[in-house]
Amino acid sequence: MSTTDVKLLGGWPSPFVMRARIALNIKSVDYQFLQEKLGEKSERLLKSNPVYKKIPVVIHADKLICESLIIVQYIDDVWTSGPSILPSDPYDRAIARFWAAYIDDQWFPSVRGIAFIAEGDEAKKEALEQVAAGLELLEDAFTKCSKGGNFFGGERIGYLDIALGCFLAWLRVTEKLGNVKLLDEAKAPNLCKWAECFCSDAAVKDVMPETDWLSLNHNIRKTSRKSFRTQSTSFHNGNIRSLSSPTHNDSTESKKITTEPLLPICPSNASDLPSNDPIVR
């Protein structure tokens, strides 16, 4: 199947888009990455996802698939010759789906609360407690799901690894900018170890944004209306990685992905994350 048969509409900082990219990587599926300009919704996006108007959207031949977790399951259902993403046992699948829904409906909103919304010490303190409580649950879930392996999926990364792991970069940014410790080795030793394994997995490492670039992205969006166009030209054509630490493989010339020239990533008006942001799923 040629590259153009599978397209992914998205943006490099989005954890939800990352889910789709990891899943495609696991299955070794070639795809064309069509990057949305942050802060703006293209005609293409509005047509592809008229209900939510959000990324990611997978365009497979003429079919449109929206919502990141639904996309991951779709990828798993279509490309059956590659490694499985969901567990094979129905009960294990139910557990993975339960925790993925929990992460999206409860846990990640509490993380975002710290980074963007919480103002004043009380709200921040509450948000931190919520995040910590969630991580405690996930630490326990890891022990049960991993069955001694390095991942929620056992020996290989799977659905729940993707569901949670996509937020690791944002967790690090939140820790850095909020001057807080969220993923604490003392409280969640297994998750910390898992985070390292996840980030260095072959399907993940090329699509996980560097903390510095994500922080920059966050600051651009959060603070001013200043144009960062000078800096943003360095981001042209997915060369983000070439400016980052050498731990990332600069595989822009890889056979697998063709990337549209990346438009300047700074929005002309920096908006905070909530509702009209195209990043959220």
Place this chain on the structure above:
Amino acid sequence: MAEEVKLFRTWSSPFPLRIVWALKLKGIEYETILEDLQNKSSLLLQYNPVHKKVPVLLHNGKPILESLVILEYIEETWKQHPLLPEDPFEKATARFWARFNDEELLPSIWNASTKQGKEQEEAIVQVEENLKYVEEELKGNVFFGGETIGYLDLAFGWLANLVSVLEEVTGLSLTASGKFPLLSAWMQNFSDAPVIKECWPPRDKLIIRYQAMIEKYTAVAAPK
């Protein structure tokens, strides 16, 4: 080993009703454990410590939580009377609209029922937008599942009786307006299907219940 299937539910909540329908459609024997959410049982809290909610499906002692997750579990465990399409794209589409129901449609109908003044007007506009999508998704079929009831019919199923209850309690006209003829026809067909019909909670009790709930919500929200 004999199958042991138990379902924790309440008499009125639409989410466990999805599971009742699925189990009946597949012909699975199960035991009902009725919960009072004002006084949750220790078993419920043990099996669902994270959300403390119904439904909980217990299969040979293992708890499965969240109604849409439970539906998929039932589908994958008992293969008779398939509820989801086989085609991956159709499956993804069904999952998408089921989530849409839970995240957008249901909350919008609840908003329209409980808000007042301008907020209510805006909520009604949102409901109509959402219902338009649902009407389109029927694609002229009798059911969302095609010729027979499927996963998405079960996800949307609550509409077929609760919307008219809310309309009666609030005086609103949401689907009764006649603006959504395909959806209205579906509501009738779904409601009349034997397996579905025999499970509806008593309407008069539902009216009383939702009247009280809406009064409580509007009293809390009312400007002083």
